[in-house]
Amino acid sequence: xxxxxxxxxxxxxxxxxxxxxxxxxxxxxxxxxxxxxxxxxxxxxxxxxxxxxxxxxxxxxxxxxxxxxxxxxxxxxxxxxxxxxxxxxxxxxxxxxxxxxxxxxxxxxxxxxxxxxxxxxxxxxxxxxxxxxxxxxxxxxxxxxxxxxxxxxxxxxx
Amino acid sequence: xxxxxxxxxxxxxxxxxxxxxxxxxxxxxxxxxxxxxxxxxxxxxxxxxxxxxxxxxxxxxxxxxxxxxxxxxxxxxxxxxxxxxxxxxxxxxxxxxxxxxxxxxxxxxxxxxxxxxxxxxxxxxxxxxxxxxxxxxxxxxxxxxxx
Numbered sequence: 001x002x003x004x005x006x007x008x009x010x011x012x013x014x015x016x017x018x019x020x021x022x023x024x025x026x027x028x029x030x031x032x033x034x035x036x037x038x039x040x041x042x043x044x045x046x047x048x049x050x051x052x053x054x055x056x057x058x059x060x061x062x063x064x065x066x067x068x069x070x071x072x073x074x075x076x077x078x079x080x081x082x083x084x085x086x087x088x089x090x091x092x093x094x095x096x097x098x099x100x101x102x103x104x105x106x107x108x109x110x111x112x113x114x115x116x117x118x119x120x121x122x123x124x125x126x127x128x129x130x131x132x133x134x135x136x137x138x139x140x141x142x143x144x145x146x147x148x149x150x151x152x153x154x155x156x157x158x
Numbered sequence: 159x160x161x162x163x164x165x166x167x168x169x170x171x172x173x174x175x176x177x178x179x180x181x182x183x184x185x186x187x188x189x190x191x192x193x194x195x196x197x198x199x200x201x202x203x204x205x206x207x208x209x210x211x212x213x214x215x216x217x218x219x220x221x222x223x224x225x226x227x228x229x230x231x232x233x234x235x236x237x238x239x240x241x242x243x244x245x246x247x248x249x250x251x252x253x254x255x256x257x258x259x260x261x262x263x264x265x266x267x268x269x270x271x272x273x274x275x276x277x278x279x280x281x282x283x284x285x286x287x288x289x290x291x292x293x294x295x296x297x298x299x300x301x302x303x304x305x
Contacts, residue, residue: 045284049277052241053270057209057222132242132284 004078004100011101014039015117033120040124041131048129051075061155064133065092072129077101090155094126099149107146115143119151126151178202181244182288184297198247201227201235205245208237222270223263238266244273265300272296 018035022028051072058064069081073096083095101118105111119141127139136156143149178199185191204227224237229252238246246269250257276282276290 042280042284046278046280049240049242049274053274055241057239057241134243 007076008101008104011118011121014121019117033116036117036120037124037127040121040126041128042124043121044125044128044130045132047076047125048072048132052133058133061090061135062086064130064135065094065153068126068129069094076125090157092153092155094151094153096149096151098147102143102149103147105146109146112143112146115146115149116141119143119149123151126153178245180287181285182293182297184294184301186301194249197230197233197235197249201237201247201249202245204228204235205237205239205247209239223266225259236262236266238270240270240273242277246270246273268296268300 015036018032022032052067055067055071058067065084065086069084073079073081077096077100079096079098079100081094082097083093085093085095099119099122101122102115105114105118123139123141127137130137130139130153138154138156140152140154141149142152183195183198185194205224208224208227222238222240224239227235227237227247229235232252233249234252236248236250238248240246246266248262248265250262272293273288276288276293277284279290282288282290
């Protein structure tokens with residue numbers, strides 16, 4: 001489908017744009033990541049508002065996470081999360097074995113150091129979505145082997 | 159939170175569990191507006207109660223529409239809570255018999271749809287009062303219908 005490619009191109013350009021408009025340097029990298037993350041946050045808020053419009057009310061946190069893994073992920077990335085794990089104390093690990101935004105990069109070690117750029121937006125997306133559903137969280141991502149990646153969601157208890 | 163009033167609607171939207179501040183309020187007869195504000199804010203407690211009961215009671219109420227919150231002598235108060243914890247409240251005159259449960263439900267659906275559009279507007283900052291003209295006119299048309 002065409003919209004798949006469009007989103008990827010837009011996302012790639014977004015990263016290019018954010019990085020090009022910034023100065024060089026170690027500090028700048030962190031700032032760019034934050035910027036991308038914040039963009040994702042706002043998009044996530046809007047998306048979740050639309051996606052949950054016709055769904056029943058969520059029972060609990062786990063219900064919300066399942067929704068993110070299934071419906072939300074399918075809508076955005078055309079596939080479900082492959083594995084969801086939790087310690088039942090507010091930590092969730094979402095594993096995607098073939099993450100779409102990474103699948104166009106080399107599967108080797110070559111671009112491993114660039115991977116964080118391509119994950120920041122998605123981290124924000126998840127955080128924004130959860131925040132709009134009333135779940136405050138911190139989302140981090142990690143990659144060990146290339147198209148696979150793990151998102152760790154830490155729920156902030158009030 | 160969001161409200162509608164009147165012989166007809168007073169409507170208001172509110173956000174987030176703890177801090178219930180209004181996002182949008184609109185009422186038809188402006189003379190008794192304060193009273194409606196009071197009614198609407200009081201009704202938020204009932205909303206809270208209904209939502210927190212989800213999953214605990216046997217009657218599993220998972221629909222977003224909460225139904226009639228409580229009737230007073232002069233008004234009926236209806237509630238609706240989105241998954242993003244925005245509360246919609248509609249207050250109508252008790253004497254208005256043309257508005258049945260189903261009509262109210264579809265009014266809430268419309269409100270929710272419009273609210274979603276507002277949320278997805280990149281120029282709208284989540285949590286700010288709603289100033290969208292489209293939203294305004296949608297509410298107006300809904301109120302005209304019911305008058």
